[in-house]
Amino acid sequence: MQIILLSGGSGTRLWPLSNDARSKQFLRLLPVEGSDGLESMVQRVIRQIQEADLKASVTVATSVTQQDFILAQLGTEVSIVTEPSRRDTFPAICLASEYLSKEKGYGENEIVVVMPCDPYTESGYFRTIAEMDKTVGKNVAELVLMGIRPTYPSSKYGYIIPGQPLGENTFAVHCFTEKPDAVTAEKFIEDGAFWNGGVFAFRLGYLTTIAERYVNYPTFEEIREHYGDFPKISFDYEVAEKAKSVAVVPFYGEWKDLGTWNTLTDELARCSYGNVTTDGTGENTHVINELDLPVMCIGTKNLVVAASPDGILVTEKSRSEEIKSFANRLKRRPMYEERRWGTYRVIDFVEYPDGFSTLTKRLILNPGASISYQEHACRDEVWTFIDGEGEIVLDGERKRVNRGMTVYIPKGMRHALRAVTPLSFIEIQTGSNLVETDITRYPFEWI
Amino acid sequence: MQIILLSGGSGTRLWPLSNDARSKQFLRLLPVEGSDGLESMVQRVIRQIQEADLKASVTVATSVTQQDFILAQLGTEVSIVTEPSRRDTFPAICLASEYLSKEKGYGENEIVVVMPCDPYTESGYFRTIAEMDKTVGKNVAELVLMGIRPTYPSSKYGYIIPGQPLGENTFAVHCFTEKPDAVTAEKFIEDGAFWNGGVFAFRLGYLTTIAERYVNYPTFEEIREHYGDFPKISFDYEVAEKAKSVAVVPFYGEWKDLGTWNTLTDELARCSYGNVTTDGTGENTHVINELDLPVMCIGTKNLVVAASPDGILVTEKSRSEEIKSFANRLKRRPMYEERRWGTYRVIDFVEYPDGFSTLTKRLILNPGASISYQEHACRDEVWTFIDGEGEIVLDGERKRVNRGMTVYIPKGMRHALRAVTPLSFIEIQTGSNLVETDITRYPFEWI
Numbered sequence: 060m061q062i063i064l065l066s067g068g069s070g071t072r073l074w075p076l077s078n079d080a081r082s083k084q085f086l087r088l089l090p091v092e093g094s095d096g097l098e099s100m101v102q103r104v105i106r107q108i109q110e111a112d113l114k115a116s117v118t119v120a121t122s123v124t125q126q127d128f129i130l131a132q133l134g135t136e137v138s139i140v141t142e143p144s145r146r147d148t149f150p151a152i153c154l155a156s157e158y159l160s161k162e163k164g165y166g167e168n169e170i171v172v173v174m175p176c177d178p179y180t181e182s183g184y185f186r187t188i189a190e191m192d193k194t195v196g197k198n199v200a201e202l203v204l205m206g207i208r209p210t211y212p213s214s215k216y217g218y219i220i221p222g223q224p225l226g227e228n229t230f231a232v233h234c235f236t237e238k239p240d241a242v243t244a245e246k247f248i249e250d251g252a253f254w255n256g257g258v259f260a261f262r263l264g265y266l267t268t269i270a271e272r273y274v275n276y277p278t279f280e281e282i283r284e285h286y287g288d289f290p291k292i293s294f295d296y297e298v299a300e301k302a303k304s305v306a307v308v309p310f311y312g313e314w315k316d317l318g319t320w321n322t323l324t325d326e327l328a329r330c331s332y333g334n335v336t337t338d339g340t341g342e343n344t345h346v347i348n349e350l351d352l353p354v355m356c357i358g359t360k361n362l363v364v365a366a367s368p369d370g371i372l373v374t375e376k377s378r379s380e381e382i383k384s385f386a387n388r389l390k391r392r393p394m395y396e397e398r399r400w401g402t403y404r405v406i407d408f409v410e411y412p413d414g415f416s417t418l419t420k421r422l423i424l425n426p427g428a429s430i431s432y433q434e435h436a437c438r439d440e441v442w443t444f445i446d447g448e449g450e451i452v453l454d455g456e457r458k459r460v461n462r463g464m465t466v467y468i469p470k471g472m473r474h475a476l477r478a479v480t481p482l483s484f485i486e487i488q489t490g491s492n493l494v495e496t497d498i499t500r501y502p503f504e505w506i
Numbered sequence: 507m508q509i510i511l512l513s514g515g516s517g518t519r520l521w522p523l524s525n526d527a528r529s530k531q532f533l534r535l536l537p538v539e540g541s542d543g544l545e546s547m548v549q550r551v552i553r554q555i556q557e558a559d560l561k562a563s564v565t566v567a568t569s570v571t572q573q574d575f576i577l578a579q580l581g582t583e584v585s586i587v588t589e590p591s592r593r594d595t596f597p598a599i600c601l602a603s604e605y606l607s608k609e610k611g612y613g614e615n616e617i618v619v620v621m622p623c624d625p626y627t628e629s630g631y632f633r634t635i636a637e638m639d640k641t642v643g644k645n646v647a648e649l650v651l652m653g654i655r656p657t658y659p660s661s662k663y664g665y666i667i668p669g670q671p672l673g674e675n676t677f678a679v680h681c682f683t684e685k686p687d688a689v690t691a692e693k694f695i696e697d698g699a700f701w702n703g704g705v706f707a708f709r710l711g712y713l714t715t716i717a718e719r720y721v722n723y724p725t726f727e728e729i730r731e732h733y734g735d736f737p738k739i740s741f742d743y744e745v746a747e748k749a750k751s752v753a754v755v756p757f758y759g760e761w762k763d764l765g766t767w768n769t770l771t772d773e774l775a776r777c778s779y780g781n782v783t784t785d786g787t788g789e790n791t792h793v794i795n796e797l798d799l800p801v802m803c804i805g806t807k808n809l810v811v812a813a814s815p816d817g818i819l820v821t822e823k824s825r826s827e828e829i830k831s832f833a834n835r836l837k838r839r840p841m842y843e844e845r846r847w848g849t850y851r852v853i854d855f856v857e858y859p860d861g862f863s864t865l866t867k868r869l870i871l872n873p874g875a876s877i878s879y880q881e882h883a884c885r886d887e888v889w890t891f892i893d894g895e896g897e898i899v900l901d902g903e904r905k906r907v908n909r910g911m912t913v914y915i916p917k918g919m920r921h922a923l924r925a926v927t928p929l930s931f932i933e934i935q936t937g938s939n940l941v942e943t944d945i946t947r948y949p950f951e952w953i
Contacts, residue, residue: 074802336832340825351855352815353836355521357829358822359809366818368799373820375805378787382804385783389800407853407868407932408798409892415909417892419866419932421854441890441912443934445856445864462862463936465888467912485854485866487890487932489910 060113060192061169061263063155064137065148066101066121066129066176072318074386075370076347078393083318084177085128085397088347090328097328100177100317102132111185113192115172120155131397138163143286148257149297150289153270154282160267161279167264170195173294174258179326183312190228191260191308199225200306202299203260204232206253208311212244217255217295219307220247232305235295253309259294269298320345320363320372320379333366343376349395368394368404400428401478406485418488424449424478432475432503438490440468447482451475452503475503507560507639508616508710510602511584512595513548513568513576513623519765521833522817523794525840530765531624532575532844535794537775544775547624547764549579558632560639562619567602578844585610590733595704596744597736600717601729607714608726614711617642620741621705626773630759637675638707638755646672647753649746650707651679653700655758659691664702664742666754667694679752682742700756706741716745767792767810767819767826780813790823796842815841815851847875848925853932865935871896871925879922879950885937887915894929898922899950922950 066084070077077083084100091098091106098106108117118138119129126141140158142151152173159165170192178184184205191203206219215238222233235255239247274288290297299305317323324345331337333348341359348354349367356364363379365372370389374382394405407419424430424447432452442451444464451460452475453468460466460482468474470490476482513531517524524530531547538545538553545553555564565585566576573588587605589598599620606612617639625631631652638650653666662685669680682702686694721735737744746752764770771792778784780795788806795801796814803811810826812819817836821829841852854866871877871894879899889898890912898907899922900915907913907929915921917937923929 075800336836338825338828338832348818350818352813353522353817353838354820355817355829355832355836356820357832358825359820360822362806362820364818364820366799370800370802371795371797371811371813371818373801373803373806373809373811375807378785378805381785382802385785385802385804389783389802391800406866409868409930411893415893417890417932419853421856439910439912441888443864443888443936445936446858446862463886465886465912465914465934483856485864485934487912487934489890489892 060115061159061165061171062108062113062115062117062188063152063159063171063173064101064104064117064119064176065151065173065257066119066125067145067151068177071386072380072383073320073323073365074382074389075367075372076349076365078369078395080124080393080396081128082125083323085125085132086323087132088323088327088332089179090326099132100179101129104174104176104178105133105137107180107182107185111182111189113185113189118155118159119176120151127396127398130399131402143283146286146289146291148294149292150286152259152266152294152298153274153289154286156263156266157270157282158279160263161277161282165263167262167267169263170260171263171266172258172260175256177317178256179313179315179317181313184310184314187308187310188258188260191258194226194229194306194308195260195262197226199229200231200302200304201261201265202302202304203229203306203308204299205256205258206230206307206309207256207314208309209244209248209252209254212241212248213254214238214241214244218244218247219253219255221251221253221307221309225306228308230307230309232307235300237295253307254314255295256310256314259299266298320365320374320382321376324363324376368406400430401425401481414491416490416493418493420486420488422484422486424476424482424484426478426480426482429477429505430475432473432501433498434471434473434501435490435497436470436499437492437497438488439470440474440489441487442466442468442476442484443487444482444484448479449482450477450479450505473501475505477505507562508606508612508618509555509560509562509564509635510599510606510618510620511548511551511564511566511623512598512620512704513566513572514592514598515624518833519827519830520767520770520812521829521836522814522819523796523812525816525842527571527840527843528575529572530770532572532579533770534579535770535774535779536626537773546579547626548576551621551623551625552580552584554627554629554632558629558636560632560636565602565606566623567598574843574845577846578849590730593733593736593738595741596739597733599706599741599745600713600721600736601733603710603713604717604729605726607710608724608729612710614709614714616710617707618710618713619705619707622703624764625703626760626762626764628760631757631761634755634757635705635707638705641673641676641753641755642707642709644673646676647678647749647751648708648712649749649752650676651746651752651754652703652705653677653754653756654703654761655756656691656695656699656701659688659695660701661685661688661691665691665694665699666702667697667699668754668756672753675755677754677756679754682747684742700754701761702742703757703761706746713745767812767821767829768823771810771823815853847877848872848928861938863937863940865940867933867935869931869933871923871929871931873925873927873929876924876952877922879920879948880945881918881920881948882937882944883917883946884939884944885935886917887921888934888936889913889915889923889931890934891929891931895926896929897924897926897952920948922952924952 070082221230515529517529668677
């Protein structure tokens with residue numbers, strides 16, 4: 060079985076911890092059963108897949124901006140397919156399917172299960188995925204969906220109306236309805252409808268046939284180059300609603316969307332994370348502090364307080380769904396990111412009226428990791444090394460770096476860096492156009 | 507008339523805006539009547555003294571740590587006397603009195619009024635000071651106090667129990683009682699007692715005679731050198747309670763101690779300061795943000811949210827008196843200071859287990875201001891200039907600095923800096939002992 064894990068989302072509903080690069084599935088806040096550690100939603104779902112012994116290979120379909128988070132959190136055990144631009148679920152699933160077919164060489168009968176990376180659920184969910192795999196294997200239908208048992212008449216989800224039984228715990232799908240009003244939803248639930256949890260199973264050839272109606276090239280690379288030719292449409296509309304035979308396998312266990320502070324904090328193991336002081340009189344308050352600054356909460360009730368390099372949030376819990384629209388107005392560059400080579404946080408940013416600006420970051424490079432040989436056209440950089448050991452290359456000249464050393468890298472100077480031990484440094488960028496895309500990379504061999 | 511303004515306090519009750527260097531009287535949050543500007547408590551009291559036309563010279567008695575704040579906020583219109591160490595109000599008033607006598611040459615009949623720098627009050631308070639001046643001038647008593655009309659039976663203040671009238675709006679003082687319980691306070695108030703607001707008037711010779719019982723030298727400089735010989739005792743205990751004749755002049759107007767977030771926010775002109783976003787549904791919430799990070803408040807009620815480089819506070823308003831004990835546990839170096847040459851804020855601070863640490867500051871030097879010619883024994887510094895124009899001296903070599911320039915200053919290198927226009931730069935300190943006292947100053951003439 061192949062699992063395509065969809066990892067998308069722009070992530071302002073959990074602002075300031077989530078940002079354009081760090082969607083909610085990357086927040087390391089969830090307790091790991093039987094351990095003191097914390098894991099993110101995407102780490103949790105991969106762990107659950109492994110524990111369910113599904114014998115599946117996982118391919119993550121994601122955007123370029125999330126690629127480094129996936130590598131930092133999941134390592135190289137999963138394959139990654141990046142969309143060149145953000146479109147919708149149908150193009151994303153087509154691209155990943157073409158990757159499995161043309162790049163990995165799986166045959167048209169290979170069974171594929173597509174699932175989101177962020178449901179908060181339990182082991183029964185993964186046993187249901189195994190049942191869906193069997194249902195496709197028995198050719199009961201060309202498309203098999205998971206039906207989630209609704210817990211309230213939500214207007215947020217799509218509903219699956221089941222028809223006649225097709226076997227043990229399997230039904231034909233009578234029809235779909237997207238986001239009904241609460242009264243209609245109530246009626247659907249009485250009639251036995253399910254939520255559509257976005258889990259789909261099919262044979263690989265079924266989907267590549269559909270995909271190739273839009274984009275048909277002999278290699279995966281060519282298909283990826285023409286990604287913009289896929290229509291911007293969801294998988295539900297383009298595939299599920301048009302399928303000739305659709306079956307649903309119900310799942311009756313716990314399933315939650317931890318998409319708002321209110322729902323997420325219900326699942327946290329602790330009330331505070333990071334440098335937090337409280338007076339002990341607070342009630343139903345969660346404080347998550349990713350800054351070095353201390354946070355103090357006195358006598359607070361029903362609040363979420365969250366602080367990160369992107370900003371500081373204080374919200375009444377029941378109103379936390381509303382932060383999205385306000386957070387969108389605050390859009391700034393992401394101030395914290397996990398990269399394949401390590402992490403960085405922005406500690407200072409000043410923009411002057413004439414366009415000159417300065418950005419100060421503290422970076423940590425993982426042992427053995429390196430930053431590619433590169434130059435910038437519009438900015439100077441000053442690196443001051445504060446911990447660890449490493450090697451730097453400046454216009455071809457290579458030398459050791461360690462604590463207290465400072466290196467000035469003017470525009471046009473080629474530079475690369477490699478960590479021997481965890482290497483911390485402060486980078487000050489100055490210039491008129493401080494963007495990540497001001498970068499020209501060159502080959503370099505560390506030997 | 508001479509006014510001695512007492513400026514002390516360590517300032518954790520308004521944490522995180524107040525810190526060891528920035529006491530509450532330096533927070534620029536109070537509205538200026540008839541203007542959009544904001545002023546601090548100490549700026550407000552100086553403005554009120556000027557507006558009351560008291561024809562008084564002001565001498566601020568303060569600690570060395572507050573001297574730069576006084577200079578930054580009041581300029582050179584006031585004299586400043588700094589205590590070499592913190593003792594109590596009696597030694598502080600003695601030192602300022604000896605300064606007026608021995609350094610400024612005022613005679614023993616000069617009338618002196620001592621007052622705190624942080625009452626929030628109105629013009630009648632300053633008219634009462636003029637009355638106290640007249641009362642001393644008429645030799646009604648050797649010590650004259652202001653009596654504040656109590657508004658509730660507080661256990662926080664000292665009470666003055668008046669005796670027989672000594673003239674228009676003047677009474678003999680029958681006795682003093684420090685911080686009675688609420689029941690006793692209630693009884694005092696019924697009997698016409700006043701709060702002791704810490705305003706005292708006397709002739710200069712009266713106090714220098716008392717002072718010289720403890721420390722008697724011909725020059726002010728020698729007296730200051732022997733400051734430690736003064737007993738650590740309050741003016742109330744050492745002078746007021748022992749005086750042969752004491753009078754009180756009542757003041758019946760508005761008088762408040764804005765010492766907690768709850769009382770301070772009552773007087774603010776706006777509900778938010780700095781980069782703050784709210785959803786408009788909050789009630790009775792004040793947000794003061796001195797960070798560059800955005801603060802977002804959604805649906806908050808009865809809260810104070812305050813953010814500064816020292817930390818982030820979220821407190822239920824009525825409990826804000828309790829922050830002091832928690833803030834004392836969080837003691838860190840001050841992360842924001844106003845200095846005579848400008849301001850700085852700490853943007854990053856990392857301490858490693860082996861004692862090595864790194865401190866990153868953003869500084870702004872005022873035009874014409876300079877940093878003295880100095881060297882450090884235990885730290886290297888890297889300065890990256892990000893705005894403005896100035897001049898630097900490095901081991902005697904002088905050159906211009908401007909945007910984008912970086913200067914490396916190793917241990918033992920002498921350096922000075924002067925701003926031509928407002929000069930912003932980022933300083934990274936690295937070393938094993940990053941303290942302000944690691945500094946050796948040398949003479950340098952900018953010509």
